[in-house]
Amino acid sequence: MALIVHKYGGTSMGSTDRIKNVAQRVAKWHDAGHQIVVVPSAMSGETNRLIGLARQISDSPDPRELDMIASTGEQVSVGLLAMALHAIGKEAVSYAGWQVAIKTDSAFTKARIQSIDDAKVRADLDAGKVVIITGFQGVDGFGNIATLGRGGSDTSAVAIAAAMKASECLIYTDVDGVYTTDPRVVSEARRLKTVTFEEMLELASLGSKVLQSRSVEFAGNYRVPVRVLSSLTDPLMPLEEEADSGTLISFEEDSHMEQAVISxxxxxxxxxxxxxxxxxxxxxxxxxxxxxxxxxxxxxxxxxxxxxxxxxxxxxxxxxxxxxxxxxxxxxxxxxxxxxxxxxxxxxxxxxxxxxxxxxxxxxxxxxxxxxxxxxxxxxxxxxxxxxxxxxxxxxxxxxxxxxxxxxxxxxxxx
Amino acid sequence: MALIVHKYGGTSMGSTDRIKNVAQRVAKWHDAGHQIVVVPSAMSGETNRLIGLARQISDSPDPRELDMIASTGEQVSVGLLAMALHAIGKEAVSYAGWQVAIKTDSAFTKARIQSIDDAKVRADLDAGKVVIITGFQGVDGFGNIATLGRGGSDTSAVAIAAAMKASECLIYTDVDGVYTTDPRVVSEARRLKTVTFEEMLELASLGSKVLQSRSVEFAGNYRVPVRVLSSLTDPLMPLEEEADSGTLISFEEDSHMEQAVISxxxxxxxxxxxxxxxxxxxxxxxxxxxxxxxxxxxxxxxxxxxxxxxxxxxxxxxxxxxxxxxxxxxxxxxxxxxxxxxxxxxxxxxxxxxxxxxxxxxxxxxxxxxxxxxxxxxxxxxxxxxxxxxxxxxxxxxxxxxxxxxxxxxxxxxx
Structure with a gap:
């Protein structure tokens, strides 16, 4: 039995049917005896809709109030995913960042995580529940909601995995891993089975935007193994096959490195x-x-x-x-x-x-x-x-x- | 200077333009030297949209998770209204129910308010800010979000007015007061200038659904003067005229009662x-x-x-x-x-x-x-x-x- 964090992007959460797919995938991992924490993004388009409303009101909306609004997209996602798990007979509970609590600084719209209190989450996991936590957000020392900025759900997932010493953080996205280069430019581009955190940072900051750079830094600092994999596969595909798919971002250069000098x-x-x-x-x-x-x-x-x-x-x-x-x-x-x-x-x-x-x-x-x-x-x-x-x-x-x-x-x- | 609570329904908050109107109205009251707490509903249609998403996932969604989702509509409203006030030069800050905190029991989807800690709100008011608080919701003793049920924003507004000993709670809605009967049935129906809480309870529970019954009970128990008035008037109409419009729901039978035996x-x-x-x-x-x-x-x-x-x-x-x-x-x-x-x-x-x-x-x-x-x-x-x-x-x-x-x-x- 392992503790595993799953993160699903906005596309994976893009409709109630897709959310049901996510629930099936999560249930499969839970059925295999793992403890699962899920960090979903807002449904695709939702964060833009919310920010669009704010822009209709003001050209330069107050960052604290913007976070108040923008954070709701993930709150809807966690509730819906919990319901989808209930509907297939899994016990599940959702938490907003402030409920966990995920503590951040007060840099609204670009806050940084300071600490995570995992007591509540661990108790739920031990009781056999799937725990679902809003990505992208936490609460500052004054009780204000603060978001981590766009793409922040990756960082949330990795930070939760680090705080809980998860054995792996699976980032489900709409690509099936990290490639040697952009396949749209080079058709022979090949999916890497592993990259190191340092390589991933360079690849991400140089334009291969599979993961938010900050989440990769976090993973590297706290030595959390992160795997990027596709949420577009059959949710019921064999777990062993899925667990070996995508690209593992590893901190163990020697054991996992492929032979090539250049990644x-x-x-x-x-x-x-x-x-x-x-x-x-x-x-x-x-x-x-x-x-x-x-x-x-x-x-x-x-x-x-x-x-x-x-x-x-x-x-x-x-x-x-x-x-x-x-x-x-x-x-x-x-x-x-x-x-x-x-x-x-x-x-x-x-x-x-x-x-x-x-x-x-x-x-x-x-x-x-x-x-x-x-x-x-x-x-x-x-x-x-x-x-x-x-x-x-x-x-x-x-x-x-x-x-x-x-x-x-x-x-x-x-x- | 008086402390006054304003409540705006979903129609009044129905678009960003209407929210700007609400901001103008609130600013007018604040400019007159009053301390203002605003309790807005979710934008019209939003709560139904959220519950609709939940129903697509499950026929009988878990009440706690439903509250997690349904409560976000008001959170968006408070942030947008704060921004709209900032845009016209008013200091304003928004709070979700759990941030105040508005404490409720754990009867999800139909929770009852147990207590309100107004320290934070009072400090903001004293600092000259307009304070905007999510209606319809609070937080239970375990840190779960709990909603008060449909129409619960009326109850929130009255409860906040009671806890803060506000001099009046103004419920802005899409009708301009309480009538002797439904004007669609009797064209001679006449707006009442005052009704008592008991009459209002009977009128509300018998089908004149201007206010949620529970909010009227609350107002009666805590002797909060409540006025029902229209949000569809010009937001910049003279304040004295607006303050005397609508229907006052009063606990002083003798002083305010109209002559008629039947209301x-x-x-x-x-x-x-x-x-x-x-x-x-x-x-x-x-x-x-x-x-x-x-x-x-x-x-x-x-x-x-x-x-x-x-x-x-x-x-x-x-x-x-x-x-x-x-x-x-x-x-x-x-x-x-x-x-x-x-x-x-x-x-x-x-x-x-x-x-x-x-x-x-x-x-x-x-x-x-x-x-x-x-x-x-x-x-x-x-x-x-x-x-x-x-x-x-x-x-x-x-x-x-x-x-x-x-x-x-x-x-x-x-x-």
Missing amino acids: GIAFNRDEAKITILGVPDKPGVAYHILGPVADANIEVDMIIQNQSVEGKTDFTFTVSRGEYTKALGVLEGIKDEIGAASVIGDAKVSKVSVVGVGMRSHVGVASQMFRTLSEEGINILMISTSEIKISVLIDEKYMELAVRALHKAFDLEKA | GIAFNRDEAKITILGVPDKPGVAYHILGPVADANIEVDMIIQNQSVEGKTDFTFTVSRGEYTKALGVLEGIKDEIGAASVIGDAKVSKVSVVGVGMRSHVGVASQMFRTLSEEGINILMISTSEIKISVLIDEKYMELAVRALHKAFDLEKA
């Missing part, structure tokens, strides 16, 4: 690059350029400062394309003050990254990446590296070509 | 009458007949036991028409056991009542009522009286005629 190719099409030319090279230049950008709430990704020539340097960084115009405006505003010659930019660039923990123990990944791109005639605009990732910025029009070439060069189509 | 004519079309004939008349006969009816969860209204003749009696009672067949079945089942001759019934009867506290000090109301009906050729099937009400059961086809004749006979069209 996947991530990419982000919507990048933009800004260069400030002829900046006097003196201490504090990076701060004087990036400080105002950060103050404008613009997130900067890759950063390069050129080798200084005759006391002048060029400084280049990337932002997401949606913030390009705003960022250009900030730099034009400070250009004279810092004595720069001019500001130029390019909003048609994309980022492609190879990701894999195998890189740590293998040399030559970078050179193979660069050679592959060179052979395809793709010019590299910027390079950024981390322990388990190499990213390059390239002209947007070559993005698909680069991803396909790298996928093939690193043999990712082969298991 | 109104109530009626209930959908009645049914059942008679069990030739019952051996011995102690316990009423219990042996009505016990099984109560066990079948059928509510009995009027009851008559005939004068016994040769040790046999006839026993007649009324039920609501929807339960007629079920009640007949129950009696057929026990007929032989109690030695009765036969069971007969009539499902085409209606009840008409004259209501008024003036009856207490005036004789002749009953005789005037019976004479009026007699002059119209209407046969009385059953009679039931209380201190402030006389009800008669008549053939359904005479109901409108009886109501019109009585309305005229008691001069109710005259102020």
Whole structure:
């Protein structure tokens, strides 16, 4: 007997028929002798409907009141799922985050979980009940409802699994796992049986949005094994088969790692690059350029400062394309003050990254990446590296070509 | 400066535009220097939508889980109203019942309020905020959400007004007050400026469903002045005019009472009458007949036991028409056991009542009522009286005629 947390996304909860499917799947796991905690999202479209109502009232609704409203979608889901389990003869009870309680800070609409008191949940599990807990939300120290932000139900599920020392957290979603790259770009893309948390973080933050990054961080910090798998399969498929499907996100590099050096190719099409030319090279230049950008709430990704020539340097960084115009405006505003010659930019660039923990123990990944791109005639605009990732910025029009070439060069189509 | 509770029904909260109207009305009262607590219902249709989802899952959903779902409609309303107040520059904060806390028993879907802790609310009011509290719900001793049943937001508003010793509880609804009878039946029906709680109880329970009966009981017990008034007027109408509109439900008979002996004519079309004939008349006969009816969860209204003749009696009672067949079945089942001759019934009867506290000090109301009906050729099937009400059961086809004749006979069209 194991304690297992199931998380179901909005699509899986999208209608009362789908909720009945979820109930069948949960009951199957419970019948096999496991203790099951379920964390469902709001029915698909519901959170948007609620936020839409708020926007009809106010362009900038108060975050506390927005959380009051947005949190109701999950509350409806947990009640309906409990009923669906009752209808097939399973004992089940639902809780809102505040009832558990899941304690958060007071950063409404983007709160962070501080603690989970699992006494009530554990008593119900021991009494043979399935326990269903609202995702996406908790309660702050003053008794206010606080939500974790979009996608927060993943984080709720992982946090509950961590607090309760669950043996696995199963994230049921509308994809059947994590792929070596986006199958819409490379038809040979292959589902990974395992990835490490670090790889998953890089894959997620680089655009393979299967899981909310924060939930992956949480899982990594608390060593919760997380499996991403499909909720679109037959709910009554054999449990052993289901338990082995999807992609396991593991913290045990050695035992679970597949042989490949590289796990996947991530990419982000919507990048933009800004260069400030002829900046006097003196201490504090990076701060004087990036400080105002950060103050404008613009997130900067890759950063390069050129080798200084005759006391002048060029400084280049990337932002997401949606913030390009705003960022250009900030730099034009400070250009004279810092004595720069001019500001130029390019909003048609994309980022492609190879990701894999195998890189740590293998040399030559970078050179193979660069050679592959060179052979395809793709010019590299910027390079950024981390322990388990190499990213390059390239002209947007070559993005698909680069991803396909790298996928093939690193043999990712082969298991 | 007074503390005033406003309650808005689902129609008043039916769209974001209507919610903005409510905010304007509330702001007007607040601007006049009053402390305002608002208790809004769910947006019209929302509670039915939520219960509909539950019914798609289960024919007999678990009451606790039903409350988990049904309570979310009001939570959305309070958040939206807070935002609408912010948007016009008013400080406002919303609370769910459990946050106040409004403590209830654990009778899910029909819970009763046990206590209200108003410390948080009072602090907010003193800080100049409008406080908005979910109607229809509270939290039981185990931290479960419990709803008060349909129409429960009226009860919430009155209970909050009582707990906080508010000077008045204004119930904004889609009618502009309590009438001498249904204007759809008698075009001369007139709005009452005041009624007493007892009259209101009789008028409400007899079919003039302006307010939930329980809220009227509550108001009477705790001596909270309640005013029923329209939310369909211009929200910016002069406050003095609005404060004097609608119908005041008062506990001060003498000071507020209008001159008339009778306040109104109530009626209930959908009645049914059942008679069990030739019952051996011995102690316990009423219990042996009505016990099984109560066990079948059928509510009995009027009851008559005939004068016994040769040790046999006839026993007649009324039920609501929807339960007629079920009640007949129950009696057929026990007929032989109690030695009765036969069971007969009539499902085409209606009840008409004259209501008024003036009856207490005036004789002749009953005789005037019976004479009026007699002059119209209407046969009385059953009679039931209380201190402030006389009800008669008549053939359904005479109901409108009886109501019109009585309305005229008691001069109710005259102020």
